[in-house]
Amino acid sequence: MRKSAALLAVGVLIVAALAVPLQNPRPERVLCVDDDVKARAVAGLANFSAWLRRNHATGFIGEIGWPSDKDAAQWSGVAEAWYEAADAVGLPVTAWAAGTWPANYPMAVYRPVAHGLQVDVAGPQARIVENHGSTPGYLRGVNLAAGSFAASDSNGGFGTGNPGHYGQDYTYETPSSYTFLAGRGVRLVRLAVNWERLQPRPFGPLDQAELARVRAALRHAREAGLAVIIDLHNYGDYALGGGPQGPPRMLRLGEFRLPTTALADFWRRMSTAVDNPAVIGLGLLNEPTRLAADGRAGALIWERAAQEAVDAIRANGDRRAILVSGYVPMGPPSWGEMHPTAWIRDPVHRVAYESHAYFDHDGSGHYWMTYADELRSVTWPPPAHCQRLTPLARQVLTT
Template sequence: MPLVLRKGPAVAAVLLLLVAAIAVPLENPRPERVLCVTDDVQARAVAGLANFSAWLRRNHATGFIGEIGWPSDKDAAQWSGVAEAWYEAADAIGLPVTAWAAGAWPANYPMAVYRPVAQGLQVDVAGPQARIVERHGSTPGYLRGVNLAAGSFGSSDANGGFGTGNPGRYGQDYTYETPSSYAFVAGRGVRLVRLAVNWERLQPRPFGPLDAAELGRVRQALEHARQADLSVIIDLHNYGDYALGGGDEGPPRMLRLGDAELPTTALADFWRRMSRATDDPSVIGLGLLNEPTRLAADGRAGALIWERAAQEAVDAIRANGDRRAILVSGYIPMGPPSWGQMHPHAWIDDPAGRVAYESHAYFDHDGSGHYWMSYDDELRSVTWPPPAHCQRLTPVARQVLTTG
């Protein structure tokens, strides 16, 4: 059964909208739509996105999907069907999206939208996911694109010795892609890249100066993006912890945001410096922290730490006179189906009014992106009663990541 989009709302509601448009111009006058899908996993994904957009509407906020990824190996056709339905929903809502991921991924990585044709640093071939990503590209109302993730490679997730004393070798453990890589993704219709950077590499000591060599590499990457006419979100691709030491200094000590040695003001200090150092025309957004999951406390206490840290970082950026968009992730669980559990209300006070709340969307049962289970098992894992196969989707009222 094909996807079905049906226009709402009722005639009376349309008349009310027209009257309102005379008094106050609407930023997004598109009508609601109903999206119908074919199975329970698709329905779970679309219902999750509907939940996220409903939270945005209740809070008069705007949003961003910083990551969406699905595999191209086992059960690829079924997962592509979920992705197609999900992107149809994101189109109806009008959300900016950066897919996971492009970069110097090995040939066996199943979620590479764009990768090298052979092992290397130059991105020059499209993966199976690219067909869907490109079909649902940027519009005049919102930007779409991909993550460029190689700047986060070789960190503590994959290297137990990684830390400020062992930050990795540029060009071997991590990279920021070649100029031709930026030109390649731009040639595929990508307009927006979420560029991963690492806290320990850029600021080798909390509250200390930025590392000049690493900052120079980031600036060079921004120049490559500008030459390719790409807009950039700088994504601090950490999780709330900070690996101090490593290498010849011995095993690193893991500090957690909210600890005495890594207070929440440490993140604000980083962004105060980084905001000033990346005043580049290609940069339209600053992503405060990729997934703040490893904090000094768990549960609601962890959410409160993150809310305080995020507000302090926003304040530090705005104190610089920086009016670029700021992307604020949620504390776990942060996927669209669970959005709002830890944050019932929008919490950022931004005098510029240019904050977007960021969620990450993976379609497996736990939202982890590991896709351990078969698609049949995923169907069986959908909780009872399953979500409705038809969801009403309302466009967001405004955007901060646009083509304008």
């Protein structure tokens, strides 16, 4: 088969696998584990998958990460049990994370061999990620996070007036990095991009220089045969200004200076700008946590913003999968607290609800406590050590 035809066939398969549950579900499986932290992780995934089934919805785990330094063997045991549960349910997953991480970052699945820009070394987590790879029913892969580096969550001076220097403060991966990942069995990457860099003014045009960098990354992914989810790696705020004029002014999605329609406007523009066949999914917003309100009021703001963004994308005639995060807390164990029912109305039925899985007690991914302390932190009564896992139900596939 010619390369272009092969890539097209892969793209069709990818859209199908990401946008709908398994076409031929396996029988239910009972998975048993041997400690309370593993039980907490598996029970959390069972909670998320049960919500999806109740709501006739599809799901996606956009991030899962665990450390390779302290208590690495124990955390790897949790990850192995969790991936077994994800296999039984049939969920697509992208692990956190690959990219140009420093040598001391403990959750790098893949990284450069030195301080360069080429991803070419597998970390300890890679063995588990690769052992639970893609199948005809679902896609698996990793996050590429370097496009979100030096942003407001890590750099107080970052903003539209100080977007960072490309190749120094942030970057996108090299062509050889995508080839390396494909050779390790990665089939899906969640590519982080930044709102302020791509749209330096709310409701304004996209920055053509930054867009060209993103498009180059998409070409590299396609040439390596990888599928891509564009991940808008912001948290519900927007850093306006910064640089020599002083710190940026933080706008919160849902306030009058950054109405929910601003996100819809971004995706109306971005949807048409990233028409590369490698892009099979659009992630509306990473971990919305910094909205104009907290709790259920914040969740309602997010529900409105997400629906408006979906409507804007579909108005373009874009039929690709759309990934919709939950409002914090949005980890699998907490899924449903902020969103009792599914809320997105999508005329082409290609929305997947996105959750992020970290195994520490607060789901933050910081892993501050020892594994022994994590065991003691499990709330009483502890979760059952055996969980019944039901594969996602079959749905009508539209391509």
